[in-house]
Amino acid sequence: MQAYLWFIGKRLLQLLAVIFCAISATFLVTHLSPIDPVEQVLGRLSARSNLSPEAIEATRVALTEMYGTNQPILQQYFNFWARLVRGDLGPSLLAFPTPAMDLVGRAMPWTLGLLVTSTLITFVIGNLLGALAGYNPDNRFLKAFGLLSMGIQPIPYYIVAFILLIIFGYFWPILPVSGGFAMDVRPGWSWQYAGSILQHSILPALSLVLVGFGGWFLGMRALVSNVINDDYVTYAELAGVDRSTIAGSYVIRNAIVPQLTALAMAIGGVFSGTVITEQVFNYPGLGSLLIDAVNYGDYSLVLAVSTVSITAVAGAIFIVDLLHPLLDPRVRAE
Amino acid sequence: MTLENNAEILKVENLRAYYQMNYFGVSREVRAVDDITVTMRKNEVYGIAGESSSGKTSFIKVLAAAIRPPLKVVSGTAKYSFSTGPIDVAHASPAEIEAVRWKHLSYIMQGSMSVLNPVRRIGRTFQDFAQRPLGLKDKAFEDRVVAHLARLKLPPDVLRAYPHELSGGMRQRVTIGLATVCHPEFIIADEPTTALDVVVQKEVLGLIRDIQKEMGASVVFVTHDMSVHANVADRVGIIYAGRLVEEGPTREMFFAPKHPYTAHLVASLPRIGDTQQRPALEGRPPNLADPPQGCRFHPRCPLAVDICKKEVPPMEVVGPDHRTACWRWKDVEPLVNVAKPAGVMA
Amino acid sequence: MFAVLRDLIRYNIEFAIGLILVAIVVIFAALSYVSPVDPTLIYVAVPDQPPSAQYWFGTNSRGQDLFWQLSAAFRNSLIFGITVAVLSRIISIAVGLASGYIGGWVDRVLMFINDIFVAVPIFPILVLFYFVLRNNLDSFTLALIMACFGWPFDARLIRSVALGLKHREFTRHAVFAGMSTRKVLLEEHLPYVMPIVFSTFMNNMLWSIGLEVTLAVLGFTNLNNPTIGTVLYWANSHSAMVVGVWWWLAIPVVLIVMTFLGLFLLAISMNEYIDPRSRLRRMGA
Numbered sequence: 001m002q003a004y005l006w007f008i009g010k011r012l013l014q015l016l017a018v019i020f021c022a023i024s025a026t027f028l029v030t031h032l033s034p035i036d037p038v039e040q041v042l043g044r045l046s047a048r049s050n051l052s053p054e055a056i057e058a059t060r061v062a063l064t065e066m067y068g069t070n071q072p073i074l075q076q077y078f079n080f081w082a083r084l085v086r087g088d089l090g091p092s093l094l095a096f097p098t099p100a101m102d103l104v105g106r107a108m109p110w111t112l113g114l115l116v117t118s119t120l121i122t123f124v125i126g127n128l129l130g131a132l133a134g135y136n137p138d139n140r141f142l143k144a145f146g147l148l149s150m151g152i153q154p155i156p157y158y159i160v161a162f163i164l165l166i167i168f169g170y171f172w173p174i175l176p177v178s179g180g181f182a183m184d185v186r187p188g189w190s191w192q193y194a195g196s197i198l199q200h201s202i203l204p205a206l207s208l209v210l211v212g213f214g215g216w217f218l219g220m221r222a223l224v225s226n227v228i229n230d231d232y233v234t235y236a237e238l239a240g241v242d243r244s245t246i247a248g249s250y251v252i253r254n255a256i257v258p259q260l261t262a263l264a265m266a267i268g269g270v271f272s273g274t275v276i277t278e279q280v281f282n283y284p285g286l287g288s289l290l291i292d293a294v295n296y297g298d299y300s301l302v303l304a305v306s307t308v309s310i311t312a313v314a315g316a317i318f319i320v321d322l323l324h325p326l327l328d329p330r331v332r333a334e
Numbered sequence: 335m336t337l338e339n340n341a342e343i344l345k346v347e348n349l350r351a352y353y354q355m356n357y358f359g360v361s362r363e364v365r366a367v368d369d370i371t372v373t374m375r376k377n378e379v380y381g382i383a384g385e386s387s388s389g390k391t392s393f394i395k396v397l398a399a400a401i402r403p404p405l406k407v408v409s410g411t412a413k414y415s416f417s418t419g420p421i422d423v424a425h426a427s428p429a430e431i432e433a434v435r436w437k438h439l440s441y442i443m444q445g446s447m448s449v450l451n452p453v454r455r456i457g458r459t460f461q462d463f464a465q466r467p468l469g470l471k472d473k474a475f476e477d478r479v480v481a482h483l484a485r486l487k488l489p490p491d492v493l494r495a496y497p498h499e500l501s502g503g504m505r506q507r508v509t510i511g512l513a514t515v516c517h518p519e520f521i522i523a524d525e526p527t528t529a530l531d532v533v534v535q536k537e538v539l540g541l542i543r544d545i546q547k548e549m550g551a552s553v554v555f556v557t558h559d560m561s562v563h564a565n566v567a568d569r570v571g572i573i574y575a576g577r578l579v580e581e582g583p584t585r586e587m588f589f590a591p592k593h594p595y596t597a598h599l600v601a602s603l604p605r606i607g608d609t610q611q612r613p614a615l616e617g618r619p620p621n622l623a624d625p626p627q628g629c630r631f632h633p634r635c636p637l638a639v640d641i642c643k644k645e646v647p648p649m650e651v652v653g654p655d656h657r658t659a660c661w662r663w664k665d666v667e668p669l670v671n672v673a674k675p676a677g678v679m680a
Numbered sequence: 681m682f683a684v685l686r687d688l689i690r691y692n693i694e695f696a697i698g699l700i701l702v703a704i705v706v707i708f709a710a711l712s713y714v715s716p717v718d719p720t721l722i723y724v725a726v727p728d729q730p731p732s733a734q735y736w737f738g739t740n741s742r743g744q745d746l747f748w749q750l751s752a753a754f755r756n757s758l759i760f761g762i763t764v765a766v767l768s769r770i771i772s773i774a775v776g777l778a779s780g781y782i783g784g785w786v787d788r789v790l791m792f793i794n795d796i797f798v799a800v801p802i803f804p805i806l807v808l809f810y811f812v813l814r815n816n817l818d819s820f821t822l823a824l825i826m827a828c829f830g831w832p833f834d835a836r837l838i839r840s841v842a843l844g845l846k847h848r849e850f851t852r853h854a855v856f857a858g859m860s861t862r863k864v865l866l867e868e869h870l871p872y873v874m875p876i877v878f879s880t881f882m883n884n885m886l887w888s889i890g891l892e893v894t895l896a897v898l899g900f901t902n903l904n905n906p907t908i909g910t911v912l913y914w915a916n917s918h919s920a921m922v923v924g925v926w927w928w929l930a931i932p933v934v935l936i937v938m939t940f941l942g943l944f945l946l947a948i949s950m951n952e953y954i955d956p957r958s959r960l961r962r963m964g965a
Binding site for chain 3: 014017018019021022025026029030150151153154155156157158159163218264265268269271272273275276279286290291293294295297299302303305306309310313314317
Binding site for chain 1: 398400431432435436440441443445448449450451452453454458462463466467496498512
């Protein structure tokens with residue numbers, strides 16, 4: 001038990017270090033720009049409304065102070081971290097003066113919900129079927145399944161989402177293709193609301209599952225095909241051990257370990273995919289927020305979404321890593 | 335000690351098992367086991383010797399009912415006579431084989447490093463392997479296992495450990511324990527001492543011998559190391575290129591071999607104080623996809639004559655319990671004077 | 681080498697199909713070098729014409745010949761993909777071999793950097809880059825950025841191979857004979873790693889083109905430079921499906937699926953061929 005706590009402690013430190021470096025890098029990127037965010041914001045503001053020159057000047061002063069662009073870069077860096085830790089990245093532009101972090105906070109549960117459920121579904125079903133396919137290589141149904149997932153897997157998230165949109169939007173409109181819940185349902189703790197959410201999440205989740213499924217299926221199938229030739233499996237078969245025990249405790253238990261590592265590596269990509277898919281289906285998560293922010297030129301919001309995304313993904317990887325020693329006793333000994 | 339009068343436990347007759355492969359338009363048939371006939375008896379240790387790629391491992395796989403495509407039994411039988419009845423493993427149904435596995439027929443595999451499931455505790459592995467054949471409830475089963483492990487000088491908390499937590503020697507003893515806990519009548523040991531250092535080797539051989547005597551089981555011991563056979567086996571059979579070329583009591587095989595190949599194998603063992611150069615065989619073992627005509631040993635045999643190149647020599651009885659397949663067995667002399675060693679060892 | 685290719689084509693159906701698909705697309709893209717039309721010009725042909733003898737793929741709402749437009753688009757996208765794949769291979773080989781072989785603090789630092797890149801979700805960051813650089817984000821810069829994100833996974837793979845190679849006899853011989861680290865890595869270890877490099881090359885191309893398409897469809901790249909993504913973007917913004925100009929969307933999508941499928945099939949069939957255990961499985965073992 002003590003070894004496990006030690007392990008958690010080490011990984012936690014690593015997590016914090018990674019988040020720190022990644023967000024700092026993000027900060028650096030935004031300061032690469034030859035564009036002055038203050039001027040950009042002012043440009044947008046004055047384009048959409050009529051402001052008197054005095055008002056523009058006052059806004060410029062206020063914004064410069066807020067963004068701190070008149071200070072040396074090191075000072076800006078410290079201010080950035082001070083504000084970030086407080087959870088304040090300034091007001092968003094597209095919903096002025098709602099703070100950017102608030103908007104992110106509202107969008108986050110949608111993205112997380114979609115991400116977690118679709119990842120769980122793809123991981124569990126993909127690996128299970130992949131293991132069965134590896135164990136029964138001649139099963140025709142599983143072979144066909146393999147071909148299908150091979151076909152869909154390389155197609156980018158956007159295209160698959162788009163195709164689903166066309167199918168269910170034009171040809172066979174039985175599922176809603178837009179929004180997080182129906183327009184006429186009031187948000188709250190009701191079955192109607194929950195049902196509406198579920199209904200609206202089917203297509204985005206489906207598109208994520210279709211793309212992600214193939215990777216796990218093919219990977220697990222290959223892993224299982226190798227593991228069944230390992231000595232301990234051959235020996236167990238020689239001894240007449242119960243077939244389902246071999247499948248579960250000998251083959252899958254050993255094959256899933258590298259898949260867990262792969263899951264940690266894949267989370268970043270799945271997160272990106274979720275964000276992309278949301279955009280196609282107008283799902284009110286971080287994806288749509290990000291796109292709107294970019295189109296609006298909303299600097300604070302873009303920064304907010306980026307930092308939160310990095311933290312979320314790093315955190316998810318950390319949680320997956322914690323599962324590792326539970327599944328593989330050899331890691332516990334380290 | 336002649337075991338001629340012991341009852342039979344395994345009768346292999348004209349067994350042929352080939353690897354049949356078809357890939358990239360090329361078809362190949364590797365004749366790994368080509369017409370082997372042998373009988374093994376109760377309560378004996380039968381050693382099988384032969385070079386790598388001689389076909390001995392494939393032969394063992396057939397005996398263990400562990401063949402998988404592309405290896406296939408083409409003809410012949412391998413009949414066991416267990417206490418529950420006879421069974422031909424070359425042709426039995428999976429259900430029949432399941433009924434005898436581990437309870438009557440068990441297997442000690444090569445390489446103790448990797449035969450145990452790394453993510454499963456030893457105790458659970460024992461349950462997987464032996465609980466069903468023994469048909470005992472959990473507590474009774476555990477007691478039986480603990481008692482058995484004690485015989486192998488392993489403490490009971492080994493059951494709670496994972497394989498990587500044990501030393502190599504302990505793992506090997508666990509593997510032996512796993513194979514013998516059900517008191518099987520027939521144990522196949524496939525190179526159990528290869529890759530072990532001599533001290534551990536001696537220990538393991540001792541354990542196997544002790545357990546065999548205690549349980550009255552028959553053991554088939556496969557190894558290319560002739561000194562191990564000298565130590566442990568009652569009878570030895572030599573396999574060359576998929577065929578059995580000589581078989582006899584161990585002492586006979588070492589002091590008076592009747593096949594040139596056996597003579598060379600025996601002569602290859604070093605002796606303390608010996609200053610003679612070891613005679614080496616020329617050439618290499620034949621390609622089993624395209625073996626030589628007639629006696630398969632003839633390209634390398636110093637005694638080969640015309641008939642050896644054309645016709646397969648039949649198995650002939652050349653002494654009590656001693657058979658050989660050589661046209662010129664009468665001319666075979668031991669290559670090194672085995673009876674009178676020059677050194678301290680007598 | 682050609683015997684290997686011939687065998688693969690004849691007996692491995694996935695490889696054959698993959699090769700055909702990719703060959704079609706590559707030839708199609710190469711045609712753009714002899715294009716009679718400048719693909720960056722708009723309103724040079726009659727808009728909204730369905731496929732016919734004169735316009736093989738029809739024309740789009742911007743008055744461009746879709747055939748030549750797509751040809752240029754595919755050429756640009758493929759070159760982009762190859763650039764990213766080559767650059768990220770170089771980084772992943774350098775990091776993987778150095779990390780696995782040298783070990784110690786070099787390994788720790790490199791793997792830490794690796795972890796950082798793994799933890800960062802690429803899409804939001806790419807959007808951030810676009811936001812910051814706007815029209816300064818040309819193809820090559822984007823390729824550089826993507827290459828920086830495409831190496832972590834493969835670097836880890838190569839690192840594990842390198843770790844195994846470190847303790848092999850021939851490595852120790854080389855070191856004992858006085859070979860410098862750089863030489864050992866380049867001449868002794870690199871050949872072992874090449875199979876991984878080849879199979880991940882295709883995957884990397886797929887990934888980078890896919891991401892580029894996604895960015896472009898959302899309008900986050902230089903829209904005047906024809907790539908697969910920008911074609912889709914313009915089709916979208918002109919509401920091609922609604923207006924009835926279905927060929928503007930359908931044909932690119934078909935070609936995209938062909939390209940991706942082809943590259944993917946090549947990748948997995950080469951991967952399977954290189955791994956001797958999977959070859960044994962094909963033989964029926």
